[in-house]
Ligand SMILES: *[C@@H]1O[C@H](CO)[C@@H](O)[C@H](O)[C@H]1NC(C)=O
């Protein structure tokens with residue numbers, strides 16, 4: 139199954155290459171380059187601030203389609219060296235916490251929407267770091283706008299802007315300038331989802347359709363030792379009993395959580411299939427507020443309030 143899947147991805151990638159060569163994306167979308175004017179807020183313009191800005195910029199550049207594809211296909215080995223340390227840990231509100239390299243890079247890059255995998259053909263096609271500060275070597279804060287648009291070469295909609303996403307983050311870097319710890323927040327994720335897809339998570343017709351879709355994909359991708367359900371019907375019956383949820387709180391034993399982790403079953407089915415199954419596999423489980431987003435000491439391994447302070 140894995141091999142078949144890999145072959146399909148490789149095929150999709152190859153086809154995409156053809157598309158990209160034949161019909162290049164508009165320049166503004168293809169090569170988002172943060173302009174130098176962001177540096178005006180830096181006085182003095184230190185070398186570490188510049189270095190940290192470049193690291194953050196390169197990380198977000200890899201969420202821009204199709205830059206994430208090599209990572210989507212190959213996982214961590216597809217991530218350029220120097221961006222993340224060997225063992226990064228972090229939190230992304232409202233999605234969850236990530237405690238190793240593969241989970242971190244999957245969160246940052248493999249969840250970036252693939253146009254061929256969603257009906258709107260949405261993708262992140264540009265980014266801009268709109269706010270940035272780094273007053274010491276080890277710590278930086280940033281806000282990025284992730285600009286989205288339709289990627290559907292040949293269609294009249296191609297390049298049509300879609301609502302952007304925002305991410306607010308604090309970062310801690312190791313000695314080499316790679317990200318070691320992060321605390322990030324995507325505000326208004328549910329509004330973004332609804333405005334982009336014109337689907338409403340409170341709509342019962344949408345809910346049923348999405349459960350059917352999750353169950354169909356789960357049965358296709360999670361087979362053999364990774365199987366979660368005996369049939370699509372069993373899956374639909376069980377998931378229909380669960381809370382649907384909202385994209386403003388994805389972490390839970392609900393459907394929105396499974397819809398996100400379903401994307402990752404394409405990357406590492408052995409790890410992610412349990413997350414979309416009956417128990418949520420330790421990821422799509424209910425962790426009551428505030429424990430889910432305030433367990434700094436357990437997550438970062440140091441007392442609350444120290445991680446993102448300058449030494
Ligand atoms: C973004 O990534 C692409 C592909 O890896 C690269 O060609 C481009 O130069 C990068 N742009 C920036 C601003 O880093």
Ligand SMILES: *[C@@H]1O[C@H](CO)[C@@H](O)[C@H](O)[C@H]1NC(C)=O
Pocket residue numbers: 342343346378
């Ligand atoms: C959604 O699915 C449930 C359970 O399968 C069913 O009872 C309900 O009628 C369906 N609602 C709609 C609007 O299709």
